Structures are given as structure tokens and as C-alpha cells.
Amino acid sequence: MNRLRIGLVGTGPWATATHAPALARHPDIDLSGVWGRRPEAAATLASAHGTTAYADIDALFAASDAVAFAVPPDVQAPLATRAAAAGCHLLLDKPVATAPATARELARAVERAEVASVVFFTLRFATLSSAWLAEQSTVGGWYTGRADWYGSFYTPDGTAAFSSPWRASRGGLWDVGPHALSMLLPVLGDVSEVTAAPGPGDTAHLILRHTGGASSTAALSLTAPAKGSGLAVELRGDHGIAVLPPWEGADEAFDAAIDALLTAARTGTAHPCDARFGLRVTEILARAEERMRAA
Template sequence: MPHSPQSPPVRVGLVGAGPWARAMHARSLAAGPETTLAGVWARRPEAAAETAAPYGAPVAATFEELLDLSEAVAFAVPPAIQAELAVRAARAGKPMLLEKPLGPDLASARAVADAVSEHRVVTQLVLTKRYHPATRAFLRAAEDITVTGARSCYLHGAFLDGDLATAWRLEHGALLDLGPHLLDLLDAAIGPITTVRSTGDPRRWIELTCEHANGAVSQASLSGAVPLPRARTQVELYGANGPLLYDTAGLDHEECWPVLRREFAAAVRSGTSHAIDAHRGLRIQELLHQAVA
């Protein structure tokens, strides 16, 4: 159900005030027209004020106050904080725009998904690349081929320094941060992943080998600690029809956010979760858990 121009914008409160919250979530939600930034709450009030100020949004003194200000909430916080607060937001009946991974581990992710199911709240997952037209074209093309094997990578050097070298990323490495993107794409493009094995160190370089229900085998190389001039994300599918390549090098990621925002508003107004929702997030978390089990 598309968002109707006659529908009032969805008032979305933002949880978090870090670099990602400032650069992407706050800016996108405030841009509208499908949403407005209803308020910002963070554990550091000064950071919340800095994030809210450019858009004239209020700063909530507590998480509960943010829930009162908002029709829906968006999370841009570390996984452990999201997992804790998302359960409380679900109990309050608030639709949620959730980051990946759902939580730092499988138990916390399952608690979020269970709360979502129990309270029947609308959810959508910020797997950013999934909202780009080129990604959707790649997945449609993949439906027409029988895949024998696949290679993929998501590589960058952002964990070496800069805004994205945050504590949770440095602790858990590329598997939790970058892994959801590739596991989601491989699972969607080839068919359900049944087993995942890993080698390496997620804080340096980790290699995943996936077996799919249809017999295909895929691999994923992940690192946030290799110096590159720009991030490299590629998926190569191989089968009888020849290779199919997905490469984000030429993509403008700014094209993802208006689609994401529009579809979240439509989900909230229709009362129906997006196809990429908390349960998809749990499925990905199960694969992450299996990779390190």
C-alpha cells in the first residue's frame, strides 16, 4: 500500500544521536513528506540536542517521553541498546524502524521478534542497500537463473578510524555489522541458506561459506579493517546461464533513503509490516549465530 499524499506524515521519534543517527536517520526522517522527526532521545542529552536542533525537533528527557511524542520510533543505537529498548517500544504498541543486527546475540534478537509478534506491531529493517532500485533489479534477475555457486564481499577500512569505529563495531567486528547485508542478499538471491561456517577473525577478516537448500554454495568475505579508497560490496552469481554481477561501486546510496522512508510510512499507515521486518532480522541473526557457533 503506497503512502497516500493525503495521509498526514508519520511522526517518528529517533532513538540515538551518534554519527549514523545524525547523518542518515534524522536527516531522512525530517526530510519528509511521508514522515516528520517527532523528537530525539539519547543517553547523552547534549548529543540529542545537537541531532534535533537542525530540524527544530524536541529533545525527549526519557525514552518514555519519546514514545509519548511519537507514532513510531526509529533506532540508530548499538545492537544491545536496541534490543533492550525495542522490546519496550513493542509493549507500547509503537511501529519500529529497526537497525541490523536486531541484537548483539540470538537470544536478544529472539526477544525482540517475540515482542513484535506478541504485540502485533509494524516493523521494518534498515538493510539500506535493499531499498536501492539496482539491488531490486539484481534480485529480480536472480529469480530467472539457477545458481550453482556464488562469491561476495563487503570490505572497507572504516573500523580503522573515523566515526564508524565505534565500540560495538570494534568489539564484534565485521560479522555483526557487515554480515547481515551479504547474508540477506545471498539468501534472497540464491535461496534459503541452510548452513553457515566461518573462518578468520571478524575484527580483521572473516570468511563465510554458506550451503543453500537448492544445493548451491556461496562465500562471503567480510572486513572493516582493510584500507580501501571506498567501500567494496559485490555479489557474483554463477550458473548455467553465465554470471550475474551486483556491484555497489556506481550506486548513489542517497537513493535508498527516500524509498525506505516512503515504504516505512506506508507500512505504518496500513498496519502491515514490511517484507524486510523484524522476523527477517531474526532469520539473519540465526545465520550470524550459526556462523560462530
């Protein structure tokens, strides 16, 4: 397998600013086409990158070896399940779904079709943050951690242009919660217990018990004041305190995610951030949502 034909599903801000440019410039990829729920937007995006706009999504799957998704999670999951059944490798966005049953169906479809899957958790693919995580996993001895992501999407100087109805309705728990879990689970282990409570705006506070005995917390929001926004990941243990360094941004990380999918497709070796891991993240966040509703 030399060059991989990758189709793009989605035409929104992330697809336009990040996904399509990265796929079009990658030296080992042919951008095989674009499909979107708005045909006119698909035509515009496809024209900008010299590829084909498809009116029939199954035709895009047939013309592709892999498919990248930049659509809301509960649109993504059933379409990705169809793409896997068509034999396409999957480059998924987080969360893979907001319903565990739907995420489970997707993970099973990937296994049945024996296709590769990579879920784009930004911090897991950015150079500095991924190297930091690998180092802390090797050190071990951590007994607690925290992952706080305070976004300010909806302030006057925020990034509301990259928001969407699903983000506005599901909030920080589902948008930045996957990022937090993607950093905590590889170091502290799977989650056995979840406690959660709502804070101001869409803020969610999580307390997690991990299977190895460690505990962690997460604070997640898209509605923080601009001057109170920021990202912090911290671990404490036998060797002291480890703090995540500043990260570089989504573009560089998405390039690395593409490379990871290519490697998984060519070698048949599952990536740690595959559809099965995406399912586990959905299960944990769904449990946290239940806890918040009961609070």
C-alpha cells in the first residue's frame, strides 16, 4: 500500500480549516472526495482542494481506502459504521458518539471488518504532550492526577466560530471531556467509579477512581470567562509532580493522527486511540452525565 485514498465527511469549520488542508497536502494521501450534509458546501470545499464532491456517501466510501470524519458525534457514529462495513479505515473525531450503544456498534463494526481506526484526541498526537504522556507512563508511581480544560467559546473574544449546535447542547463534558480522559487513562488506568457534579454554565466536575487504585479529577467547560480559560494536566506521585507543557495546536497534531492511521492500516497493529478506546471514553462520559443529572 503506497498512497491511501482518504475521503472526507464533513464541511464545517473544522473540516475546512484543519481536516481538508491536512489531507490534501499529505505526501502519502490522495484526497478522494468530500461529502457533506450541505451539498453546496461540499462542492465548494472539494473545488478548493481539487477533488470530487459526492452526493452519495456510499459512493465516496467505494472510492476511498479510508474516511476522515468532521461531523457531530451522533452523525459520525452511524456513518462510520457504514464506512467500516464498506472496508474503509477510519479517522474519527472525538467523542466517537455520545450514546454507549452506538459507540459499541461502531467498535464492533471495526473489529468485524478488520479495518484500522484512529480517534483524534488532540493532546495524544501533539508532539510535546504525547512525548510528556509517554514519559509519565514509563515513570509510573502516580497516585493522583487532574485534567482541567476551561474553554471560553462564547465570550466576545472566544472561538464561537468553531462551535456547533451539538457543542452548545452537550457542553464541555462531551467536547473537552474526551481530551481529559485521553490523558488520564493511559497513565492512571481504566476508570472503575465516576462521580460528577455540575458547576456554573456548562462546567462539569468529575472525580474518578481508577482500577489501579489511583484517583483523579477533571474540570471541563466551554463557558469560562476568557481570562479564566486554560488547560492544565498534572500528576502527583512517588517521583513528585509532573505538569503538562504547553501544547502546539490542532494542525500539527492532526498531521500526526493521519500518520498514525497510515501506520495502523499498513501494519495491522491497533493504535492506542482506536475505536475501542473511543468507546470506553463514551461509556465513562455517559456515566458522568448520569451522575450530573442525579446531582
